[in-house]
Amino acid sequence: MNNVREVILDILLRMDKDGAYSHLVIDNKLKSGKVDPKDEGLLTEIVYGTIQRKMTLDFYLDTFVHSKKKIAPWAWMLLRMSVYQIVYLSKVPDHAIINEAVEIAKKRGHKGVASLVNGVLRSIQRQGVPDTATLTDTVDRIAVETSHPVWLVKRWISMYGQALTQQMCEANVSHKPSAIRIQPLKLSRQEAIRRLTEQCLEVRPSVFSEQGIIVDKGNILKTELFSSGLVTVQDQSSMLVGEMIDAKPGMDVLEACSAPGGKATHMAEKMQNQGKLYAYDLHKKKANLVNQKALELGLSIIRANQADARQLGTQHAAESFDRILVDAPCSGLGVIRGKPEIKYNKTLADIERLATIQLEILESVAPLLKKDGKLIYSTCTVDQTENEGVVQAFLHQNPNFAIDDSFFAELPEPLKQSPGITRYGLQIFPQSFQTDGFFLTRLRKAEVSG
Secondary structure (H helix, E strand, C coil): CCCHHHHHHHHHHHHHHHCCCHHHHHHHHHHCCCCCHHHHHHHHHHHHHHHHCHHHHHHHHHCCCCCHHHCCHHHHHHHHHHHHHHHHCCCCCHHHHHHHHHHHHHHHCCHHHHHHHHHHHHHHHHHCCCCHHHCCCHHHHHHHHHCCCHHHHHHHHHHHCHHHHHHHHHHCCCCCCEEEEECCCCCCHHHHHHHHHHCCCEEEECCCCCCEEEEEECCHHHCHHHHCCCEEECCHHHHHHHHHCCCCCCCEEEECCCCCCHHHHHHHHHCCCCCEEEEEECCHHHHHHHHHHHHHCCCCCEEEEECCHHHHHHCCCCCCEEEEEEECCCCCCCCCCCCCCHHHHCCHHHHHHHHHHHHHHHHHHHHHEEEEEEEEEEECCCCCCCCHHHHHHHHHHCCCEEECCHHHHHCCHHHHHCCCEECCEEEECHHHHCCCCEEEEEEEECCCCC
16 A cells, blocks of 8 residues: 555646546545555545645745745645645644655655755744735635635626625535435435434435435445445435426436436436436547446436537437436536636636537527427536526527526425526525535527517
């Protein structure tokens, strides 16, 4: 087994250099067998924590390091992950963190680097980290305290105001409980809760979906219910899509951007595995994942294939589907809590480019919806340009479509008073219900006046 903190440093450096996704890198490393199982939790905590708090950690370090340009990237990352442990973790003593960092510095560098690492960390141990309250500019303070880029904080304040933005940024650096969805054709929610409670997991029912269960404590991935395909890990906000699309047995349903298949399988479950569900993804490999997921859950009505969602009109006749789901490719700014690298990598240009693609997809699949059919548009972002902006543009160009007013009446009761309700749909903020940030709305074909 390798030294866990050296493994952590390698993961962080790879993400920093190659832009690799945190959850994929961590998952691959844990499956490699090179990490002691007892260290898996610590590895995950330090990697995620260091990325989540990167800007805050740099603010702390800048006070103690006056010649950053002379420090190698690996040494700076070593300082970041060490300061994260000193400030945010309580189980490992400071002296042990510092000694470990110094040993790694000796191994990777030379005596001078080890001396610098030792000096910086011992100074922080003695003096503590600087107070962010010294930052007098509100945007700068929120950005540093919650480690979000300044442009993003400014953008969100212009959209939602300072208070809500600060709450959202703080939620993005906090822990979120995981959630699962039962396979209702094999297991009831009550039975699942009973069996999980017997295994000492702390669980409770979700209000987002009658199939949803929130896992407050315990590792669902190590349970028999998960390994036997009786439950699927899925955020509550994603489950809401499967509920609100109102798919019924025997229907013809299209999901235009399907991978990894959580929503497709949920819809198939709601249809009691009766009807036809066409699921597409731009990448063949990802479409195969949807088929694999359907197989694991014992669902036979899903037909997953590779296709560009903007070209589906060449494969299906007009007015073929009772229900259509466009869970569009997006900036992912609603899932920062689980994928913290997103907030550092996305740009305004990305948002504008994605909004164009989102509108193109909606325009392309809209003719495939039957009269009186329902179309759900959803994203895992909190940016108004990709959400209300795209919906407004689509409705402006398609007067035969309108917002389905019954969507708001059918929302679960706690969500009806959500701060994210607008005339164009529901924006779920990550702090409101401890879920991913998510947007969804439901459209129907309407009569053209005049």
